[in-house]
Amino acid sequence: MPSTTAIVLINSLEVGGAERAVQAAVAELRRRHRQVHLVCLEPPTAAPALPFRALSRMRGSAGGFVKLAALPVLALRLSRFVSAVDADVVMSHLFRANFVNVLARQWGGSRHRVILVNHTRLSRLRTEGLQGRINWALSRWLYPRADVVASVSTGAAAESARLLGLGERAVVLHDPIEAATAGTEASATPEQPGILVCMGRMVALKRFQDAICAFARLAARRPGLRLRLVGDGPQRTALEQLAARLAVADRVDFLGTVDNPGGLLAGSAAFISSSETEGFGMAIVEALAAGVPVVASDCAFGPREILSPGSDPSRLLEAEADFEVAEFGLLYPVGSVDALERALWRILCDDRLRAGLSRGGPSRAADFSVTRAGNEYERLLFRAEAP
Numbered sequence: 001m002p003s004t005t006a007i008v009l010i011n012s013l014e015v016g017g018a019e020r021a022v023q024a025a026v027a028e029l030r031r032r033h034r035q036v037h038l039v040c041l042e043p044p045t046a047a048p049a050l051p052f053r054a055l056s057r058m059r060g061s062a063g064g065f066v067k068l069a070a071l072p073v074l075a076l077r078l079s080r081f082v083s084a085v086d087a088d089v090v091m092s093h094l095f096r097a098n099f100v101n102v103l104a105r106q107w108g109g110s111r112h113r114v115i116l117v118n119h120t121r122l123s124r125l126r127t128e129g130l131q132g133r134i135n136w137a138l139s140r141w142l143y144p145r146a147d148v149v150a151s152v153s154t155g156a157a158a159e160s161a162r163l164l165g166l167g168e169r170a171v172v173l174h175d176p177i178e179a180a181t182a183g184t185e186a187s188a189t190p191e192q193p194g195i196l197v198c199m200g201r202m203v204a205l206k207r208f209q210d211a212i213c214a215f216a217r218l219a220a221r222r223p224g225l226r227l228r229l230v231g232d233g234p235q236r237t238a239l240e241q242l243a244a245r246l247a248v249a250d251r252v253d254f255l256g257t258v259d260n261p262g263g264l265l266a267g268s269a270a271f272i273s274s275s276e277t278e279g280f281g282m283a284i285v286e287a288l289a290a291g292v293p294v295v296a297s298d299c300a301f302g303p304r305e306i307l308s309p310g311s312d313p314s315r316l317l318e319a320e321a322d323f324e325v326a327e328f329g330l331l332y333p334v335g336s337v338d339a340l341e342r343a344l345w346r347i348l349c350d351d352r353l354r355a356g357l358s359r360g361g362p363s364r365a366a367d368f369s370v371t372r373a374g375n376e377y378e379r380l381l382f383r384a385e386a387p
Contacts, residue, residue, distance in 0.1 A: 005035040005085055006381045007112075009078065009092040009101055012060050013044040013052060015257050016201065017282040018093050018119045021152075021175035023050055028176065028374035034382060037085055041074055041097060053081065055100075064131050067096060072107065074100045079108025089113040089381055095135050102142040114146040115380055117173060119279040121300055122160055124205075140164065148380065152280035155301030155313045173380065176373030177285045177365060178262075194224040195268040196344065197292070199261055199283045200275070202233030207297070207335065209242055210274040214341040216246035222348065228253045228268075230261050265290040269354070270347045276334055278302040284329075285368045288361035293354050294329035295343045306364070307331060328364045329357060 006029075010022050022038070027050060029036045042062075043054040055077045058070060078100055082090065090112050092101035098116040105114055125136035143149050143164050150173035151157035161170035196215060200206045208229060215227040229239070229252065236254065243252040258264060261283075265271060271287035273296035281302035287294050288306070296303040298317040305313045308326035316334075317324060323332040323343035330347065332339035347354050366372075 003035060004089065004382045005037070005087045007037045007039055007078075007082065007085070007087045007090040009039045009041075009090055009097045011041050011094045011096050013040050013048045014060060015259075017175065017280075021282060022093055023048060024176045024178060024370050025373065025377050026050055028370045029377060029381070032374065032378065034378070036381075037081075037087065039078070039081065041070075041100065055081070064134075068134065071096065071099055071103060075103035075106075076108050078104040079110040082108075082110045082112050087112055089115060091115040091117060091377075091381055093117040094119060095139070098146075099138050099142055102145050106142075106145065113148075115148045115150060116143060116146045118143075118149060118151040118156060118160055119175075121156060121277045121279065122163055124277050150380065153278075153301040153313070154305055156279055158314070159301070171380075173376055174368050174373055175280050175282045175285075176370040176377075177282065177289060177368045178370055194222070195226055195228060196270050196272060197228045197230065197265055197268045197287070198272045198274065199230040199265075199286075200273075201231050202229075202235040202239060204235065205276045206235075207274040207276050208235065208239050210297075210335060210337050210340055211272045212239060212242050212246065212248070212252060213337045214272075214344060215252065216243075216248045217337075217341050218344055218348070219248050219251055221345075225348075226251050226253060228255055228264060230255050230258050230264055232256050262286060262290055265292050268292050270295055270344060272340070272344070273297060273303060274340065275299050275303075281306055285365050288328060289365035291358045291361050293347050293357035293361070295323075295340065295347060296329060296331055297334045297340075298324070298331040299334045303329075304331060306368075309364075309367075325353070328360055 008026050013019050026036055026038045038050055038052040040054050042056050042058040055074050090101050092098045101114050104110050125132040148169050149160055149166050150171050151160055152175050154172055157170050157172045198211045219225050243249045265287050271292045271294045273284050275297055277299050284294055284306050307329035319333050321333050323330050323339045330343040332343050
């Protein structure tokens with residue numbers, strides 16, 4: 001039997017959780033001597049470590065309607081590339097790549113197996129303006145035409161199955177995390193008890209303002225405490241202004257995009273994930289791998305699944321609830337600055353709790369290691385040949 005050839009497709013290879021996950025997965029599959037082509041819809045601004053092919057010269061900054069109009073052209077180009085490399089399966093990540101993947105088979109005449117990977121909570125699209133509603137309409141039309149729709153968390157997979165009528169075609173495919181590397185960094189980095197870290201794209205859904213507000217309250221009680229914000233995005237200026245209004249601008253470090261965030265995480269007193277919604281929570285696992293205690297909003301989906309694996313991932317804290325001490329971190333109600341402040345104070349003051357979470361984090365992160373996730377990628381992409 002001839003070996004399977006796979007294509008892994010994503011919008012771009014800029015800095016982001018999905019982009020890091022895709023590159024880690026492709027690198028792992030190539031280490032296993034699998035035939036995998038990495039393809040993106042548009043070229044990255046900086047060349048990634050892995051060889052790739054871009055289907056266009058379009059920049060990521062192009063407008064939403066330009067990108068929408070380009071979908072049929074990109075689908076035809078993908079179909080031609082599928083034929084050129086004789087690919088059997090295309091796994092795509094993120095909305096536009098997923099739409100192109102389905103359209104390449106529907107309109108391009110390709111017969112490849114279609115696997116879509118969903119990195120978010122689909123239901124949020126209906127409340128996110130015109131672009132969100134367009135993505136929702138296209139998802140309802142195209143996702144059910146795929147052979148498999150994988151989601152990066154159990155909750156997201158259950159929701160997509162329910163909303164789109166996918167049945168058994170909805171599966172879970174966790175993001176791969178370079179846990180071994182982060183764990184090594186953690187063991188080699190001295191503790192930084194006065195550092196709190198937040199990481200992610202600075203957009204409204206991440207609710208970085210909650211972390212800044214909670215930090216401002218704690219800063220009055222902890223003179224040496226600092227907050228590091230890793231990432232960039234359209235809300236950065238507003239967040240900088242908020243820190244200035246709260247008189248903590250000199251203690252909040254806006255570090256921008258960082259190639260190796262693990263080095264900044266290691267040794268910190270706590271990692272804060274303040275998101276309104278998540279597809280999974282890759283940064284949470286990276287913090288666990290680095291041995292950093294995590295305080296996360298109990299949002300749909302991901303944080304509860306990661307930090308409290310024995311609980312029901314659909315059971316989320318009510319807005320009025322206090323924080324919850326889970327097996328691998330602390331959870332607090334989305335948007336509750338009061339609960340976030342109390343949870344962080346508990347971490348800062350309770351040496352035994354902080355040490356226990358720090359010790360337990362790497363073991364939980366190992367559940368999402370590149371090796372384990374690589375096995376799942378291998379089973380999906382190379383089902384007839386998987387070990």
